[in-house]
Amino acid sequence: MKGFYDAGAHSPAAPERIWALLVDARSWPRWGTVDELVTEKSTNISSDGHDEVGAVRAFRTGRTVTSERIVGLEPGRLFAYAGAENPYLRDYRAEIRLSPATGGGTSIRWHGTYDVPFGMHLVMRPLMHRTMRRMVEGLARAA
Numbered sequence: 001m002k003g004f005y006d007a008g009a010h011s012p013a014a015p016e017r018i019w020a021l022l023v024d025a026r027s028w029p030r031w032g033t034v035d036e037l038v039t040e041k042s043t044n045i046s047s048d049g050h051d052e053v054g055a056v057r058a059f060r061t062g063r064t065v066t067s068e069r070i071v072g073l074e075p076g077r078l079f080a081y082a083g084a085e086n087p088y089l090r091d092y093r094a095e096i097r098l099s100p101a102t103g104g105g106t107s108i109r110w111h112g113t114y115d116v117p118f119g120m121h122l123v124m125r126p127l128m129h130r131t132m133r134r135m136v137e138g139l140a141r142a143a
Contacts, residue, residue: 001121003089005128006111007136013143015076015098015106021142022079022096024049025057031142032135034059041065056084068092088124089114096136106143110136 011018021027025037025045037045041058045051051070058067064087072080076098083092094112101107110132116124 001116001118002113003116003121003125003128004111004113005125005132006109007129007133008107008109009136009140010101010105010107011140011143012105013140015100018098018106018108018139018143019076019079020049021139023051023073025051025055025059027142028057028059031138033131033138034061036060038065041067057081058085064088068094083114088120089116091115096139106140108136108140110139 021031025042026049028034029036036059038058038060039045042056044055045057046055051057053070053073056067056069058065066086067084068081069084070080071082072078078098079096081094083089086092092112092114094110097109099107112132114128
């Protein structure tokens with residue numbers, strides 16, 4: 001069954017500052033809902049915090065490890081990734097779009113789509129909405 005989420009936030013920070021956090025997988029546990037970057041299950045991640053298209057970033061949340069492959073980058077504007085390994089979601093794709101906000105700062109829009117087995121959507125839809133809202137708000141605050 002198809003699912004989706006769409007979460008937004010405003011940050012007083014410039015898009016470049018937010019972008020630096022997005023491309024640095026090691027920063028995600030500081031501002032996001034993930035507990036840890038699992039480097040031994042990640043591939044092609046950069047030691048200097050500038051991951052590129054093709055990097056697979058594995059994150060642990062609780063006891064669950066999921067992996068996401070970066071599939072699109074437009075510096076300062078678009079960060080896109082797809083699920084590489086996830087025990088709960090299939091065909092997961094997400095985009096984080098950054099744009100200058102009227103009056104200063106940056107508007108952040110984080111949206112994604114995924115498939116789940118029938119019945120799982122009753123759990124996953126509210127969980128994904130809540131989790132991704134916390135992610136985008138954490139990113140906005142951290143920047």
